[in-house]
């Protein structure tokens with residue numbers, strides 16, 4: 001595998017661990033070598049939000065690295081890769097990345113991406129956001145990170161939660177020049193989605 005086609009995937013303990021899982025699934029269809037690091041809180045969120053076992057998520061990645069393993073290849077800038085996506089990114093991990101005081105392999109790998117001027121995409125998930133969160137995001141954007149919260153696009157006319165997740169991830173993969181199959185782009189025609197169904201329901205509502 002071309003070392004420049006390696007991608008580091010971080011899954012932290014924010015709501016929406018399914019974004020990380022689905023991202024790994026999508027990347028299996030692309031010529032990319034995935035390196036996964038999952039935090040302990042991500043494992044907790046996985047158990048709360050899905051029926052998946054940690055081992056099943058690990059099996060989706062080409063290589064898995066223990067979150068405590070600060071001697072893993074990803075902890076060094078000499079590990080050549082396209083960059084890193086944190087999907088989803090918790091406020092805690094985001095804050096560590098912004099300060100450089102990194103306590104996990106996930107945040108260390110993200111810090112490495114920043115120092116090596118590689119692409120770093122953080123799918124930060126929290127709401128509402130206080131000024132400290134917003135200032136941290138601004139600082140990270142100034143350092144070169146891309147803040148890409150998982151916010152669904154309704155123009156893609158999603159039929160399901162899976163459609164929404166895949167569209168959001170397809171736009172994240174665009175940032176690495178990786179084309180997700182079946183990504184519905186603005187202006188492309190498609191079947192009416194759930195938005196249209198909702199409007200139809202409202203029209204039929206009595207009274």
Ligand SMILES: Cc1cc2nc3c(=O)[nH]c(=O)nc-3n(C[C@H](O)[C@H](O)[C@H](O)COP(=O)(O)O)c2cc1C
Pocket residue numbers: 011012013014015039040041042044045048049089090091092093094104125126
């Ligand atoms: C089910 C669940 C959902 C959570 N959702 C969020 C969230 O959306 N955003 C967030 O910043 N933290 C969330 N948390 C809290 C984080 O898991 C917690 O701050 C943890 O310390 C993050 O650690 P990590 O960054 O090492 O994964 C959630 C926790 C649980 C158990």
